[in-house]
Amino acid sequence: MTRAAVVGTGAIAETHLACLKSLPDVEVVGVVDLSPARAEATAERFGVRCWYADTGTMLADARPDAVHVTTPPNAHVGIALDALQAGAHVVVEKPVAPTYEGWSRLRDEARSRGLRLIENQNYRFAREVRQVQRLIGGGEFGAVHQIDVRFFQSIAGSNHPFADPFLPHPTLQLPGGPITDFLPHMASLVHEFLGEPTGVHATWLPGEAGRTPVPYVDMVGTVRTDAGLATLSFGSRSGPDGFWVSVFGERAQARINLYEGRLTVDSLRGGPPPLRPLANAVAEARGTVSSAARSLWGKLTSAPGSYEGLWFLLGAFYASLEDGTEPPLSLDDVDATARIVAGLTDQVEELR
């Protein structure tokens, strides 16, 4: 039985805990929050025996094999280092660290101690992404040379926690502000489909001073790899909220709505050319209806929804701990993602 602990008990921590409770060979031995009531409430809800108001006491008392760091990003490095130095494997929420230097410290610590360290890159493991990877692996796409990743989230409005005028959100301290909170998801998909980054550029649009505390409201970036080019964009002023990735191969194109679990694939089909648009439309309609039905059923039956990839990732992570096999994400995978994020946010510093 692997002993796990969770530090930080916000909404994403509850998703980690729900997943951990579903894993048969994992026992959650402690939860931590600076707010004792919050730690206790979370422990009570998920049937965890012990709760703590500080990480050091938890590490000494509960002696977990793995620690999930789900605090605000600026606390990630210190807590993850403490956990690694206590001999625990670590799962860190995204962004794994506020800066590339912070990530480098964690990476080196984990490597020197022979411990596993992964970032939550759940969308890399989403069902639809895995499905497209299977099609690519089966040769249906041919080579993939371009992808397009688009995130829409209304983070700058006064009702959004990121823009709360009375309680400055921790992500405001990230380079680029709250947008950077989403970049690891986007960067991980670039790495998933196109591999190592060789060049990164970005343009950031500042928020209007006095109207929102969010420093940047839109971002458009490009990433060059040996395989091709990726475009990334984040929009806080376009709706509805959504997370889209398009994968363009030599013979097929996929469009994934990651929030709604919808995948459509256009491919070069056989048959008379005039009928191909109809065939594509029918295939798209079938995909849309089935994903909508699956999404609704998932919502009615407490399924993980858009976090399904986290279930897959954590399941594979704990299986790898048990078996001594390679984890689903290597340090090099997380490093590549961190380099893309650093490249995008480097442009922020130039703007300032």
Added chain:
Amino acid sequence: MSVLVTGAGGFLGRRVVAALRDRGLTARALVRRPDDDLAAMGAEVVVGDLRRPVSPALFDGVETVVHLAAVVAGSPGAQFTGTVTATEHLLAAMAGSGVSRLVLCSSFSVYDWSEVSGSLDEDSPLEADLHTRDGYTAAKLWQERVCRRAAVGAPWTLTVLRPGFVWGPGNDWVWGVGVRARDTTVVVGSRKPLPLTHVDNCADAFATVVCDPRADGGTYNVVDGFPITPLDYAKLYRAGYGGRIVVVPHAALRGVGVAAAGVIRALSGRPARLPALFDTHLFDARFKPLSFPPSRLTSTVGWRPPHTLAECAARTFGSGALPSGGRGERAATGTVEPAG
């Protein structure tokens, strides 16, 4: 006596400040943003946010704290932080101060409505399975829990008020009535009593507790005792805003939820997660036909809501909202029973 009111800029908070003023008391009003209206009432306005630690100086010269601050919208996490963590910060800063009384605003939502049968009073069971309820209920229950634990051995007493559905100008929709869809009000169960308390009556209950030491240390529901049903209230609302009313039998709608949950559980093997209207536990907490005896404040200090239903309706929806010959009488003193 100096009284600190947290959440003083809110719907109930500013009425409590006014009710204290009417009794000759000056409030120190903790608010998130400067508030000229409160200052005009003579309150000492202090700007702060309990979601962050606050200075012990907040309690300088304060004898009584009326703790109303809570976050009642947003994600469950945001509500927990704004209600429970905020209370932890309040209590931490209060330790070592000269405060002798804490009056906490809890809620009717803390009860386990599914377990209650007949009438709901101060001795009714509290919700035990918190994660089956909404973020508001979980936060209010934890807020009470945190305060009760801190009160043990503390140099201050804890008095808890649990208001029913609070209504008034600016908050004139009562969620126990039913559902609004465009210009239609769908009333769920037309004949059960509603545990209403008008915001001015509710504020008077708080001021009464502050001023009367006989109430110290107790737990009190706050209901006005008006014999008003969801259909009556929907008609008041219609008088103010127009639209039409459709009545859905309580048992029929609950039956749909029970059936849907059963089918989903049978097909998926997992618990159903239905919208609040079809989740029977949440449905009960909103619509269960129960009777609501007068507040224990009535027997303890003789409190009665000062404003009649007609006055409250006029303050909320304008004069003429309540038809003449209707239920303009002063609040009932007996238990309000379901009408069938």
